[in-house]
Amino acid sequence: MSEPMVxxxxxxxxxxxxxxxxxxxxxxxxxxxxxxxxxxxxxxxxGCEHGVCGACTVLVDGAPMRxxxxxxxxxxxxxxxxxxxxxxxxxxxxxxxxxxxxxxLQCGFCTPGFLTxxxxxxxxxxxxxxGQAREAISGNLCRCTxxxxxxxxxxxxxxxxxxxx
Amino acid sequence: MTTQLFGAPVRxxxxxxxxxxxxxxxxxxxxxxxxxxxxxxxxAHARILDIxxxxxxxxDGLVAVYTYExxxxxxxxxxxxxxxxxxxxxxxxxxxxARDEVNHVGEPVVMVVARDRYLAEDACERIRVEYxxxxxxxxxxxxxxxxxLVHPDVPGNVAAHLVQxxxxxxxxxxxxxxxxxxxxxxxxxxxxxxxxxxVLARWDAEQGELRLFSSTQTSTGVRAAVAAKLDLPxxxxxxxxxxxxxxxxxxxxxxxxxxxxxxxxxxxLDREVKWVEDRREHFISSAHERGQLHRVRVGFDDDGxxxxxDVRFWHDNGAYxxxxxxxxxxxxTQLLGPYKPAAYRCEFxxxxxxxxxxxxxxxxxxxxxxxxxxxxxxxIADRLGVDRAEVRSRNFILPSEMPYDQxxxxxxxxxxxxxxxxxxxxxxxxxxxxxxxxxGDYRRQAEAEGRRVGMGIGCYVEGTGVGPYEGGxxxxxxxxxxxxxTGLTSQGQGHQTVFAQVVAHELGxxxxxxxxxTGDTRRxxxxxxxxxxxxxxxxxxxxxxxxxxxxxxxxxxxxxxxEVATEDLEIVEGVVRVKGAPGTSMSLGTVSVMxxxxxxxxxxxxKAATQFAGANDPDRAPVADDDEPGLEGRDFYSPTQAxxxxxxxxxxxxxxxxxxxxxxxxxxxxxxxxTMINPMIVEGQVHGGVAQGVGGALYERMVYDExxxxxxxxxxxxxxxxxSEVPYIETDHLETPSPLNPLGIKGAGEAGCIPVSxxxxxxIEDAEGFPITSMPISPVELWELRRRHEAxxxxxxxxxxxxxxxxxxxxxxxxx
Ligand code: FES
Ligand code: FES
Numbered sequence: 001m002s003e004p005m006v007x008x009x010x011x012x013x014x015x016x017x018x019x020x021x022x023x024x025x026x027x028x029x030x031x032x033x034x035x036x037x038x039x040x041x042x043x044x045x046x047g048c049e050h051g052v053c054g055a056c057t058v059l060v061d062g063a064p065m066r067x068x069x070x071x072x073x074x075x076x077x078x079x080x081x082x083x084x085x086x087x088x089x090x091x092x093x094x095x096x097x098x099x100x101x102x103x104x105l106q107c108g109f110c111t112p113g114f115l116t117x118x119x120x121x122x123x124x125x126x127x128x129x130x131g132q133a134r135e136a137i138s139g140n141l142c143r144c145t146x147x148x149x150x151x152x153x154x155x156x157x158x159x160x161x162x163x164x165x
Numbered sequence: 166m167t168t169q170l171f172g173a174p175v176r177x178x179x180x181x182x183x184x185x186x187x188x189x190x191x192x193x194x195x196x197x198x199x200x201x202x203x204x205x206x207x208x209a210h211a212r213i214l215d216i217x218x219x220x221x222x223x224x225d226g227l228v229a230v231y232t233y234e235x236x237x238x239x240x241x242x243x244x245x246x247x248x249x250x251x252x253x254x255x256x257x258x259x260x261x262x263a264r265d266e267v268n269h270v271g272e273p274v275v276m277v278v279a280r281d282r283y284l285a286e287d288a289c290e291r292i293r294v295e296y297x298x299x300x301x302x303x304x305x306x307x308x309x310x311x312x313x314l315v316h317p318d319v320p321g322n323v324a325a326h327l328v329q330x331x332x333x334x335x336x337x338x339x340x341x342x343x344x345x346x347x348x349x350x351x352x353x354x355x356x357x358x359x360x361x362x363x364v365l366a367r368w369d370a371e372q373g374e375l376r377l378f379s380s381t382q383t384s385t386g387v388r389a390a391v392a393a394k395l396d397l398p399x400x401x402x403x404x405x406x407x408x409x410x411x412x413x414x415x416x417x418x419x420x421x422x423x424x425x426x427x428x429x430x431x432x433x434l435d436r437e438v439k440w441v442e443d444r445r446e447h448f449i450s451s452a453h454e455r456g457q458l459h460r461v462r463v464g465f466d467d468d469g470x471x472x473x474x475d476v477r478f479w480h481d482n483g484a485y486x487x488x489x490x491x492x493x494x495x496x497x498t499q500l501l502g503p504y505k506p507a508a509y510r511c512e513f514x515x516x517x518x519x520x521x522x523x524x525x526x527x528x529x530x531x532x533x534x535x536x537x538x539x540x541x542x543x544x545i546a547d548r549l550g551v552d553r554a555e556v557r558s559r560n561f562i563l564p565s566e567m568p569y570d571q572x573x574x575x576x577x578x579x580x581x582x583x584x585x586x587x588x589x590x591x592x593x594x595x596x597x598x599x600x601x602x603x604x605g606d607y608r609r610q611a612e613a614e615g616r617r618v619g620m621g622i623g624c625y626v627e628g629t630g631v632g633p634y635e636g637g638x639x640x641x642x643x644x645x646x647x648x649x650x651t652g653l654t655s656q657g658q659g660h661q662t663v664f665a666q667v668v669a670h671e672l673g674x675x676x677x678x679x680x681x682x683t684g685d686t687r688r689x690x691x692x693x694x695x696x697x698x699x700x701x702x703x704x705x706x707x708x709x710x711x712x713x714x715x716x717x718x719x720x721x722x723x724x725x726x727x728e729v730a731t732e733d734l735e736i737v738e739g740v741v742r743v744k745g746a747p748g749t750s751m752s753l754g755t756v757s758v759m760x761x762x763x764x765x766x767x768x769x770x771x772k773a774a775t776q777f778a779g780a781n782d783p784d785r786a787p788v789a790d791d792d793e794p795g796l797e798g799r800d801f802y803s804p805t806q807a808x809x810x811x812x813x814x815x816x817x818x819x820x821x822x823x824x825x826x827x828x829x830x831x832x833x834x835x836x837x838x839x840t841m842i843n844p845m846i847v848e849g850q851v852h853g854g855v856a857q858g859v860g861g862a863l864y865e866r867m868v869y870d871e872x873x874x875x876x877x878x879x880x881x882x883x884x885x886x887x888x889s890e891v892p893y894i895e896t897d898h899l900e901t902p903s904p905l906n907p908l909g910i911k912g913a914g915e916a917g918c919i920p921v922s923x924x925x926x927x928x929i930e931d932a933e934g935f936p937i938t939s940m941p942i943s944p945v946e947l948w949e950l951r952r953r954h955e956a957x958x959x960x961x962x963x964x965x966x967x968x969x970x971x972x973x974x975x976x977x978x979x980x981x
Contacts, residue, residue: 005287006225028283037281042193043186045410047359048444052880055359084186096184100176103845106853107657108183109190109359109410138889141880143359143411144657146852146917147888 014075016041017085027073032056034072035082043083043112047141054140057113058082064120083112086119094160095119095153104153106144113140118154127158171670174845177662178676188408191363191380191441198365198437199228201427202285204275204292205450206267209303209519209873210315211296213265216275220291226280227288229434231426233264239394240429244420247386248489252327255319256486257517261422267296268315268484269519270873271449273422278430278438301519301873305458305479308516315484315517324482325490325515329497331572332508337473341464345544350939351533351922353456353481353867354860356526357885358656360410361442362451364423366431377404377428382417382654383694384684390420391428406684412656413857414525415452417696418488448878453867454492454526456481459537469545469556471506476537480515483522490515491576492523492530495628498573498581500534502626503588503811504542504560505569519873525696527857531627531919536940539623539923543930547963553622553927554592554601561588575807577631583809584905586626586837591813594897595622595835599815607817617820618830619932623920624813629838629912630702634803636691637708639668639715641796643770645739645754647672647679651704652692654684658700658914659846666842667705667908671712673736674753691801698810698912701842706906707802715798719756722796726751726759726777751777757796762787808903810911812836814855814920816892818928825948827863827929829892837899839911847913848896854917856891861918862925862941864890935959 009024014031016039023038032049035041035058047055049068056067059081067080087093092100095118105111114137121128121136128136133154134147142150182188218230233241244258263274275292279285300313307313308322315322338344365378375397379387381404388404395402409416423440431438442451457480464473480493497511546556562569564587575581596602604620611618640648649668655661665679682688683704684695693703720731723741727734727749735744742750758764758774765771788794817831834851841847864884868876877883902909922940929947930937935954939946953959 005223007284026283036192037196040196041186042190043188045190045360046192047410048880050444050879050881053359082186083184087185089181089185089187092181092184096181099184100180103177103849105180105183105657106659106849107359107409107411108179108188109657111183112186115184134888138887141359141885141887143357143413143857143885144853145849146854146856146894147891148852148894149849151888 010073012072012076014072015079017081025072027071029072030068031070031072031075032067035067041082041084045109045112047110052141053110054117055110055113057116057140059116059120062120062123064117081116083115086115094164095122095157098153098157098160102149102153102156104145104150110140110142114142114150118157122158122161126161128154130155170666170676172841173843175662175666175676175843177659178665179659179661190360190408190410191365191378194378194407195365195437195439198439199278199280199434200282200285201430201438201440202277202282202289203273204277204289204294206263206270206272206274208267208296208298209270209301210299211267212299213263213267213274213294214297215295217293218275220293221277221288224279224284224288224291226284227277228280229278229430230288231262231276231430232274233260233262236262238396240425244422244487245390246489247487248491250325250489253325253486253490255324256489257316257319257324258487259422259485261425269521270875271446271521273450276426276430278434301871303518303520303869303871303873305456305481305516308481308518309479315519319517322517323514324486324517327490327494327497328510328512329573330510334473334475334508334510337508338462338464338475341472342466343548344462344464345548347461347541347544348938349459349461349537349540351455351457351536352941353453354526354865355453355867356413356415358411358413358415361444361447362416362421362423363441364427365437365439366428367437368432368435370435373401375402375428375432377402378407379404379424380409380416381406381419382412382656382696383419384654384686385652385690385692386419386694387424388686391425394420394425395429395432404686406654409654409656412695413527414454414529414696416656417694418452418524444880445878448883449521449875451521452524453483453521454523455533455861456523457496457533459533461537461541463541463545465545467549469549469551469559471504471560473508474506476500476511478513480513481518481520481523482515483518483520485522487522488524492525495530495576496534498575499531499626499628500538501571502535502538503562503586503624504538505562520869527854527915528918529915531625531915532858532861532922535623535625535920536923536926539920540926540938543927550964554596557624558589558592563589575628577807579806581628582806583626584903585901586809586811587899587901588811591811591835591837591899594899595813595815595833598835598895598897599817599831599833601815615822617822617932618817619928619930620815620817621924621927621931622813622815623923623927625919626809626811627698627916627919628807629698629810630804631699631807632804633693634801635693635703635707636689636799636801637704637711638689638799639708639711639797641715641753641757643754643757643768645678645752647674649679649708650682650685650688651708652684652686652689653695653700653704656695658850659843660700663701663842663846664704664708667708668712671709672716674739678739698914698916700914701910702808702906702912703802705842705910706908707800709907710800710802711798714800715796718760718798719753719796722756722759723751760796761794802906804905806905808839808905808911810838810913810916812916814924816924816928818925818932820929820932820947825944825951827944827947829859829925832892832894834894834896834917835899836896836916837901838913838916839903840900840909841898842910844898847898850913851896851917852894854915855894855921856886858918858921859891860886862922863943864941866941930962934962936962
């Protein structure tokens, strides 16, 4: 018999939604799996694991990143924000609230990726046109909504953010 | 005052949870479960000579490896054929793990269970399977030629052959003043939900019970299938569909191999086991749909009225037929749309190929049928020089002719009888919306600017809400909380909201008090599933009936306690009160306490109820013979036939004169799904359906090479539309209530996608001036058609030539 294949485990600590989260994981552990299965924040979804659908998008130091294309070890130097960090059931964030009002989700599987993407977009462009809103979400796949209500949600979120400030 | 809930665009109750990461999809459950992964066939057709698993045994964390040889009893038998049909003379299904032979790339061969998925896949990589490749059948043409066979005992690769005929089509064609022949084809696509399939199984050895979670469109079906396969009493198996990240048809087929193997392994290992499909697995081992070739022969009079319609088509059912021949049956019946040909004959062959199996994908054969019918309508209009909308309206079934029996048997084996619909009204709305009659001006203006534009139209009728039944159960707790359950499952259609609306409306309770559970066999063991746009019709009506039963009971109990007649009572905002004297009242929670003679004073409601406790009659049983304890209602809805929704779409497209790029400038929808429970949700369904239709019309196809490899099995290469590809969708709704059910509703789930390929083809053809007969169409393909047209290989539409006469539509297919 050859040597059993045993993996080396590393101590990894990532700041997620403002809290340091630790786990012992192999170097190849994807950030998406770390968040979902090691930290237990299952709001971040995995639709393709090859960087195309955007369902796994989280904010890394505020910038949208595909957590299926990043290793947990490499995320250690950054602050990660997931959908759970954008608001809560009784205190929805403005983007979440807008999706609720505009029927911007159906099955909800793609939604966390849209919410994080739109949150980052509105920080850069707080008052987008409809065309810009559509453009902003055109790197994320949704199979349910046809996107029209997501575009509306982006515009509504911009209004809600403006009202809040 | 109770706010109007039924018919209002009520915000969804599931959303706050789903928006904050609180969804519980399959892979969000079972933390710490063992992970399963599969070695799948890399060959489209091959004999398995040897499987060597020794390499995998070195992987730390490996728990088990299984091949076909390890499967016992019924687990080792072929998977069931769910929907047999007399015409399906050669139905074939796969084994849970391949036995001796594989028939498509992706068929599972070895199952590995390990501590986590990474390790399970490490082990899979180290397993060596030796194959002897066999000749491969890919594509409908090859299947028809039958030089090679997919299954050696299926002659001609023909799984099924079915003919339905109304009237004498040959004679009618013979006598028709005009005839046309068209060859029309549609390629493969797939449901492609963002969440793939997945199964989690927990075996409780102490209780001898299995709890199963599956990302399915039918938990009752999966439960029964698994119980039978594992030889467990039904009572010892429960199946729950958690939050499901989209289905669109692919999750209605069951049991999938993994739905049998994962619970089997969980029991054997006495450990929790989970399998979550990855994207490549979904492409190569779930299901596809849509691949069909059609030959239409049509005879019509000088006005364009259909005298004879003869449709033959060839359906690619992939390697196996677990879901029967539902898809081609639907094509052959729903093709007729809103029209009434004097004679109709439809014949199809369902053919095996060495590709992923075919089961319904949203629309389920209707998009192909609609494409065939609507292309035919455009061809007739072109031949006669009549307006395309006008030709359609001359063939419409009129409201005065409803109910209208098409004389065929539908997918449920019952007569294809339209219950209602006002097609002329739908068309009138659509024409107004898209400014149909003014398009000539627009086109001239565009042409003057060097732009090429066209307008297209498509009409459909969709049989929705097929039986056999669904049930509803409602229970009011002493707190006033209303628990609602129905057995069919949810994949994003907002069932927790629409069913709550139905119950709140029927019962007279606030929406916030209603809590809906779907797809949980512990709560509702009898159910069919979510498909065929049936959820609102079936469960909506079942719940309405259950609510009415519960309401009657509540009024009876309250009337007795308040010493009034039931007719004098009403229920408003969860309180039963005397009409005109709202002071005399009791809450539904209190009625719930009174409905149960066992009254431990656990809560305030129970204490409050004591004031109503009447004298104890020693001669009366605490629960009367014809009564039950508790404030509950339960009923089933089982219709005699489907309801028929309809709609019409129109689009304006622009094609680039140089690059042949295709842009949709406008997309208009008029839709009639009867009474709407929640127009916001219906509209969302229409948007999503149209987006999938646009994908099918312009982008999506399954690209198999001649060796049966799927070349585009990733989101990188299979072009699902992003927001940048989906046009703004303009919608208008007609509400022609169905006379068939208490709520007057018809289904809405699939409608949006049905006519899109037909509409876009119609519009491109209108822009280009030559026939479009195959979808999807890419800019490269359009460019190639232009080249052929310029070379004289492709005739012009009659309207764009001065010489009339030659049949515009080319015919190349030979009948078998
Ligand atoms: S899962 Fe990361 S982009 Fe699809
Ligand atoms: S809401 Fe289902 S994929 Fe977007």
